[in-house]
Amino acid sequence: MNQLPTNLPAGTKVVLGFSGGLDTSFCVKYLTEEKGFEVHSVIVNTGGFSKEELQQVEAHAYNLGVKTHTTVDAVKSYYDSIIRFLIYGNVLKNNTYPLSVSAERLSQALHIAEHAKKMNAKAVVHGSTGAGNDQVRFDMIFHIMIPDTEIITPIRDMKLSREEEISYLKSKGVAMNFEKAAYSINKGLWGTSVGGKETLHSKGMLPEEAWPTQVSKSQPEEVKLGFVKGELTRINDQQFSHPTDAIQYLQSIAGSFGIGRDIHVGDTIIGIKGRVGFEAAAPMVILKAHHALEKHVLTKWQLNWKDQLAQFYGNWLHEGQILDPVMRDIEAFLTQSQEHVTGEVFVQLMPYRFAVIGIESSFDLMSSKFGKYGEMNSGWTGDDVRGFSKIFGNQTAIYHNIKADNK
Known part of the structure; x- marks a missing residue:
């Protein structure tokens, strides 16, 4: 030794x-x-x-x-x-x-x-x-x-x-x-990682007995997740004093379906690639449900900038840079973005998978009073769209006209 x-x-x-x-x-x-x-x-x-x-x-x-x-x-x-x-x-x-x-x-x-x-x-x-x-x-x-x-x-x-x-x-x-x-x-609040001989190579799946949570549910089950300003505070009709309690409760429901099992392949901080198994039923359901709610209540550019900053935040966190002051700046942006992320998300749980059925929120921007996508418009006229389309593509049209004149 x-x-x-x-x-x-x-x-x-x-x-x-x-x-x-x-x-x-x-x-x-x-x-x-x-x-x-x-x-x-x-x-x-x-x-x-x-x-x-x-x-x-x-x-x-x-x-x-x-x-x-x-x-x-x-x-x-x-x-x-x-x-x-x-x-x-x-x-x-x-x-x-x-x-x-x-x-x-x-x-x-x-x-x-x-x-x-x-x-x-x-x-x-x-x-x-x-x-x-x-x-x-x-x-x-x-x-x-x-x-x-x-x-x-x-x-x-x-x-x-x-x-x-x-x-x-x-x-x-x-x-x-x-x-x-x-x-x-x-094992932790935000999921469990599992490493073994099967994850040391580029091919191989963990055996059933290696997963900490065994599958015991086979019948589909629907859950309702309640978010307040981006935080999970309610599951079905049960209110929680702190989101950690809600996460653990959801894990007890969804984990038995075998939801959230996967193998992650990633680039390590030290430059090599690695594989690790993980199970994260509650985190995966929460993230997808939260994202579904955001797509209804946030604007196009809020979603766009959130995606960019969040990707950097996740990568920098993964590489251990939690003490970098830029992380506090991004956290301030993310917190502000959650002002209207309040509502309920309906999720169906099934063995090894789940589906987000839909959302209900008083901040839902998919309001029928402004129009129904692909069917009926009530906030504008056809002439409005004709004019908008011409102006919106104006610079590109100029580019192609100049290009044609100089051939």
Whole structure:
């Protein structure tokens, strides 16, 4: 096994971003037993853990040998600072992926950095490998927020395979579900990613048992989503005090249909392409429903500029640049654009798919009193259109006339 490149002495206080999975479990055991560090673990819950699971993670951390363990409830702050803007922008990376892990890691990195400052730690540790995006996201935020704190990444720096990690932990008598560890699963409020041997190549689909949510519904079901200024506040007749509660409730309904399963192929920050499986029933339904509502209540140029800014926002967020001040500027635009995005969207859920049936909104610009597309006009005359068409194409007509005269 390769050596960890750090000169910090035994007894050094370090803060570890801890999930309880294979990589971070290895970090605790290795850093405490081989390096003699005083490890303080922190888990940032962004919606992927139940109360019971958090208690199990805490017990696991102490069994591994941490000095202290801290749980940060970041679900609502995660939504307020990141997810709501992804909804406002209808953000899907490469028209496919709702940035489930990308967004989650940034929220976690920010809270881990704050905890490291609070603990006055000499180093901060994360379990990222050297082949993915997370290493850049964590490192960059730590460099900005805690520049004088050393960053330690055992999995990346020691170039460890999952098999080597499992072998080491078994040699130390650590009891874990190593069979489950064959798949890397990251669950959060905005979706769950699943990585395994099938996603390491350009061809291959995850087996049914690898998906965290199993399909148990077969009969179509209709849901009504209520939005107020772009935020999901109501499902059917149930009102929610915070959109996070609505998202989790919708996930409990739609997830059982197997909706939102897909494989994302994308360009990583470090320049290679990668594949990852994900399931995101609630995010996919919400994004498509929200977009459908926007197409009814926003003008052509509002939609046009939203699309352009949102695409940049999603890409820049994906690459870890949440602290760039331009992100606050775009968030201000996206927030203002939601002023009239209020109404209800009707969605039919079916096994592995869903369909947006329609919307109802007092701000609907598809009002019949102004005309019905392809049928009847009531706000203009045929002569109005003839004149408009001539003026609207006037410069192009001049261009073609000049071109013809100069042949």
